[in-house]
Amino acid sequence: MNIRRIAINTGGGDAPGLNAVIRAATLTALENGWEVLGIRRGYMGLLHDEVDGEPGMVPLSAERVRGITHLGGTILGTTARGNLFGLEVRQSDGTWGDRDPSADIMGRFAEMEIDALIAIGGDGSLKIAHRLFLKGLRVVGVPKTIDNDLSATDMTFGFQTAVDVATEAIGRLHSTAEAHQRVMVVQVMGRHTGWIALESGLAGGADVILIPEIPFSAERIAEKIMERDRARRRFSIVVIAEGAVPAGGLPSFVEGTGRYGGIGDRLAVELEALTGKDTRCLTLGHIQRGGSPVPYDRNLALRFGAAAVHAVERGNFGCMVGLQGNHVRSVPLGDAVTDIKRVPIDDEVVRTARRMGVSFGD
Structure with a gap:
């Protein structure tokens, strides 16, 4: 598949290991000769040229992701608000209101010639990613939550x-x-x-x-x-x-x-x-x-990031990478967000x- 440019975003509550995913995905994509863009604050940076006084989209280079594996939080920022399908989103005047900007998002991806999105998030964020996939966006999901409640993966980074x-x-x-x-x-x-x-x-x-x-x-x-x-x-x-x-x-x-x-x-x-x-x-x-993720979460996050880029290489869109046994595999994104994994x-x-x-x- 001819991939030239991909984007990465992080959504929902933060979890230790997010930066490790960003680093692994960026470095793996750069090794493939691809350009990598980071979207700030979920999808906000795609819809607005400036978010919180900074550019909404940032190029991710090897230099920009250097030394971030051990850092908590996310260099791209995140938001737990702004469901794209009928809940609250930020309006042009800075207030929050009900609107479905998914068509705008699809248009922006096309306008910026972004070939695929790696969406890192929990059940809510990945449900949004799945809806966008159904609208035609090439998406690969990465499971993130300290709650370890996503089905189709034995473990989520941040939990440990x-x-x-x-x-x-x-x-x-x-x-x-x-x-x-x-x-x-x-x-x-x-x-x-x-x-x-x-x-x-x-x-x-x-x-x-x-x-x-x-x-x-x-x-x-x-x-x-x-x-x-x-x-x-x-x-x-x-x-x-x-x-x-x-x-x-x-x-x-x-x-x-x-x-x-x-x-x-x-x-x-x-x-x-x-x-x-x-x-x-x-x-x-x-x-x-x-705080800093423990070694288990760092390594799992790095594996997920590299695996997500590999899924893009294979054209395996509409999937989520997940840990099954000792192996990272791709599972249908729709299946992954259908059920909550309870004890x-x-x-x-x-x-x-x-x-x-x-x-x-x-």
Whole structure:
């Protein structure tokens, strides 16, 4: 296939490893003799000559991507706003409103003679990329999310770094919780899945792990805490995913937004009332997204970036690169964004935790 120029963009929430994908894709494409353009802030840089005081499109050279593999964030910037198909997009006057600019985007790709797009994103961003592919855009997707919730890939880059950050935080709480004989509730990210809570909770030695896939009862958690008290273990660590749900209840959202939040604080109040023990909540938040990616995420991101360019070489558009076993393969993009990958309630890690006496609040 005759490819001369490709573009790369990053969309949705940031994840450690984005810059590694950009570097690998850029260097691999340059080795092929292609020109590489970076689109700032998702698709904004394609629609506007200037974004946040900088050019909307930037040439990506070997010099520009030098030394970025270990950096968190993304040199192209990103946005979690601006769904191209009916949600909010930025208007020419700087305000946000409802409009579908997909036709404009298709026109801009044609005008700039961009032969293919490598779209790096999570489920929302890749759904947009798939819709653009159905409109005729040559697209290859790269899965990115700390939540590890994309189907068709065993792992997404950024997840292991988030687990590492959460595990260290949980580990640090043991000594202070024991010193004060407190219950510490640690709320971690993950949206509607419990992968981060499960992996970091087990690795960090949590006594209770609460995930969205297993509704919990505050009373059952209180029983676990008092059981530990009777065994003279007078502190407890509870790890809760932000999307965890009480049995018969609803997820907790930040008021006025669609963002998960507040479930840890709510549970801490309940547990203190049920147990009489001093209970504190720590919400880790965006610290899980920030900082340098761990080596696993760097290497996976580099493999994904190179594989995405290889897919473009082969003309394998409308696909997403994903990890299956030990190999990076291409899967249909439509299949990849159809289902969310949730924690199976009989997952081996869940079984391991239960066998060790960890409570899931059920």
